[in-house]
Amino acid sequence: MILLDYRDKRPIYEQIVEKLEKLIVSGGLSADEKMPSVRSLGMELSVNPNTIQRAYAQLEQEGYLYTVSGRGNFVAPESEWRDGIKQKVLQEWITATRNARLSGIPLEQLQNTLKDVYEEEKQ
Amino acid sequence: MILLDYRDKRPIYEQIVEKLEKLIVSGGLSADEKMPSVRSLGMELSVNPNTIQRAYAQLEQEGYLYTVSGRGNFVAPESEWRDGIKQKVLQEWITATRNARLSGIPLEQLQNTLKDVYEEEKQ
DNA sequence: CGAGTGTATTAAGCTACTTAATACACTCAG
DNA sequence: CTGAGTGTATTAAGTAGCTTAATACACTCG
Numbered sequence: 543m544i545l546l547d548y549r550d551k552r553p554i555y556e557q558i559v560e561k562l563e564k565l566i567v568s569g570g571l572s573a574d575e576k577m578p579s580v581r582s583l584g585m586e587l588s589v590n591p592n593t594i595q596r597a598y599a600q601l602e603q604e605g606y607l608y609t610v611s612g613r614g615n616f617v618a619p620e621s622e623w624r625d626g627i628k629q630k631v632l633q634e635w636i637t638a639t640r641n642a643r644l645s646g647i648p649l650e651q652l653q654n655t656l657k658d659v660y661e662e663e664k665q
Numbered sequence: 666m667i668l669l670d671y672r673d674k675r676p677i678y679e680q681i682v683e684k685l686e687k688l689i690v691s692g693g694l695s696a697d698e699k700m701p702s703v704r705s706l707g708m709e710l711s712v713n714p715n716t717i718q719r720a721y722a723q724l725e726q727e728g729y730l731y732t733v734s735g736r737g738n739f740v741a742p743e744s745e746w747r748d749g750i751k752q753k754v755l756q757e758w759i760t761a762t763r764n765a766r767l768s769g770i771p772l773e774q775l776q777n778t779l780k781d782v783y784e785e786e787k788q
Numbered sequence: 789c790g791a792g793t794g795t796a797t798t799a800a801g802c803t804a805c806t807t808a809a810t811a812c813a814c815t816c817a818g
Numbered sequence: 819c820t821g822a823g824t825g826t827a828t829t830a831a832g833t834a835g836c837t838t839a840a841t842a843c844a845c846t847c848g
Binding site for chain 1: 687690691694720740747750751754755757758759760761762763765766768770772775776778780781782783785
Binding site: 789790792793796797800805806808812814 | 819820821822823824825826827828829830831832833834835836837838839840841842843844845846847848
């Protein structure tokens with residue numbers, strides 16, 4: 543389902559959250575699809591179930607998952623997280639743009655790169 | 666000189682590095698200007714001199730500072746860090762742009778916001 | 789009923805960050 | 819030359835966060 547990067551120095555649960563976020567946002571997981579249980583994903587990634595639980599809890603808090611007692615965790619419908627992710631990503635993009643401007647990168651270069659990125663092949 | 670943000674959960678030395686980077690890149694500190702000593706900046710920020718030393722060492726490693734033995738740390742000339750910061754900032758901007766595209770933010774919105782950011786008043 | 793869910797708790801170990809206390813070589817003003 | 823002020827290195831200790839491990843319990847469903 544996902545693969546951990548051992549060079550990444552962030553906490554494991556944060557890495558899991560980020561990778562699952564991207565998987566959900568990109569459509570790799572559909573609404574109401576059942577997530578692996580904390581125990582099975584823990585086995586798969588060689589990580590303690592508690593750590594998986596911590597990642598799932600954060601994903602639920604952010605609206606990406608919902609829990610059905612005794613049944614498992616499921617992917618939340620897009621309406622639950624669409625606005626949040628857009629606002630978050632846009633804010634980070636604006637910050638990155640301000641930094642670019644501060645570093646002396648010309649507007650024209652960003653305009654060209656922006657078009658290039660939007661023309662990249664889908665993965 | 667700088668102010669620490671106690672809500673920021675990153676290590677103190679990283680926060681200091683980031684704030685001094687921005688201060689140098691934005692022109693708030695001139696080339697060959699003398700930096701505060703590790704002891705005095707430690708006093709000013711209520712932080713151990715070792716922590717300041719760690720931040721200074723990283724800034725030197727990144728080309729923002731140079732050290733004169735027995736005299737102190739000084740701001741490096743722009744040629745030492747200009748290429749590095751541009752490449753780093755541009756790479757982060759491209760990543761943010763890919764995330765924006767992945768989240769469904771339309772190209773036109775970014776194009777408009779891009780112009781807006783470059784028209785913001787200088788601080 | 790029993791296996792499989794989420795969830796909670798407690799204890800322990802580990803790592804990174806930070807502080808503290810020294811120590812030493814260097815530079816420069818007096 | 820001397821001493822104050824530099825950077826730098828070392829060692830020890832404390833703290834906080836992350837992770838694992840071992841249980842336990844309520845829930846759902848075949």
